[in-house]
Amino acid sequence: MGASDATQQGFAMFISSHSCTGLLSTKPLTYFNAHVKSNKRCSISMKVQLDSRADETFLQIYGVQFKIIYQKQERFKSQFWPCKCERNDGVTGFTSEDRRGADLKDSFSVKSQLLHQATAKKVVAIDEIMQVRHDNGGIIASDDKSASPGATKHASHKKKSSSIDDEAWNLLQESIVYYCGTPVGTIAAKDPTDGNILNYDQVFIRDFIPSGIAFLLKGEYDIVRNFVLHTLQLQSWEKTMDCHSPGQGLMPASFKVRTVPLDGDDTATEEVLDPDFGEAAIGRVAPVDSGLWWIILLRAYGKYSGDLSVQERIDVQTGIKMILKLCLSDGFDMFPTLLVTDGSCMIDRRMGIHGHPLEIQALFYSALLCAREMLTPEDGSADLLRALNNRLIALSFHIREYYWVDMKKLNEIYRYKTEEYSYDAVNKFNIYPDQIPPWLVEWMPDKGGYLIGNLQPAHMDFRFFSLGNLWSIVSSLATSHQSHSILDLIEAKWTDLVADMPFKICYPALDGQEWRIITGSDPKNTPWSYHNAGSWPTLLWQLTVACIKMNRPEIAARAMEVAEKRLSSDKWPEYYDSKSARFIGKQSRLHQTWSIAGFLVAKLLLENPDSAKNLWNEEDAEIVNALNFMTDSSTPRRKRGRKPLKKTYIV
């Protein structure tokens, strides 16, 4: 809707002072003081932070889109991105909790309810999916639900599961966070029993991904669009920790909508978006995964809604490029994998995953593929695309080749020679065979394998990390054979990885001296708790996408059956503790939004497996060709070694 349409709707907009190029030339931001008036009793004054990289900008206010044209430059700095809402009739303290905001919330939630009712009719019981059996001897349903005595049980299961779905939907609606009356995200947890909220009252980027996908699957696109655009504005925030600023492309870990008194006017308040880039986070961890998830969600938004205009916007294109530049920039590293500090992803505390953790690599690979799909060709982006393509090939070769373990590979490592100084070393990273942990010798199944957690010089972290493995399947970072093998391993190790609640975040737990040294004696990450091999229901959705992609949905359906028994009665905990996930986590929040959303997404995808396609990356033919070329022994290969110098210089 253009400005003229908006006026017809009874709105008028005045730009009271105009743009500037930010305080420093490196900060490509512009700010506006805008005054929006409505003849329907609402008036908003706002300082709007805009992106000067776009030559035209659209501002959405209460669903009405205004085109902003700016002319004059001035210097202005704001700590937040505020939106002051005040009432025309002189009543102050008018925030998004105001009637109009409330009306919008109501209409949003009515729309959701209607959509939910409409799609609820399509429910396919998990039991039906359980009957789909995998050709290679997949999971067999525990009891035959098609037999007539089971029919009543079947019907009651359906009823029970739909009431759980309803509850989950209601809770997800309640978790929505509004900014100036517009839905922009979901709160991390809304635990009615816990007063110590820490930062669980914020919108976390990574936590919103399953919420966003749940909304997309329901046809509720606006909240995702708003989330994507608002977090984009935060990307360029001035962020510093003790005088040091991280890279421009960094996305925040989380943000909060705060209502604060308006400067110089104590009768009015304004809403501000207040991001945390890790400067306030426990341990000051950098959220490397945020930008990668943002790209993945942006692509999913385009695929589900069919609205490609968001990804085509100049400011969005610039946002994508800023993330890519940050990830692709040169450093000291010898490997194509992304080098990060500990706690830079879902595991956001010290857990010995610094270096090149699998989760980040899988998200990185996926984000590169998604970005390549969305980048609009233009002059000057050729170098970036070249770097991106080279990285994709190098990264997939590196992970497939060096992170993979199964019985065969383990036996090779067991017989490795060490201290090989040469360009053609077999044991390139100088792994000492004694590193193979005793648990793995027993644990590795005959059929199946997985990608290890991390690889560094003389170090393989043999722990199984679930999200990294599942997202390697989803993104096609793992080969098709490897993907099936990972699912084979999950089936073979069901009692370790699923047990009483899906899904273990990693396996096994660190304990004893290892726990003391690696976690720094972290009391939250004690063995079989939280990040240290606790069980996280949110992982259900990634498991489901991976299983559907490999045409083995029955594995996810079986996990959902386990989850469904407890999740609602346990009040949707954040995580579970103990080896077989029997306890609700020691410090687990209840009504944790991504547990709710993860469950809903898994449910919706199993009901309509075709809709999962929008979430995965197909294997890329060019990458496969390049990899075949690299690994084909009949291809004459350049003898590795130093390139001969063209000229000899006598110094």
Ligand code: GLC
């Ligand atoms: C914990 C989790 C992190 C999550 C956050 C909010 O810190 O480790 O992954 O984003 O809680 O739920």
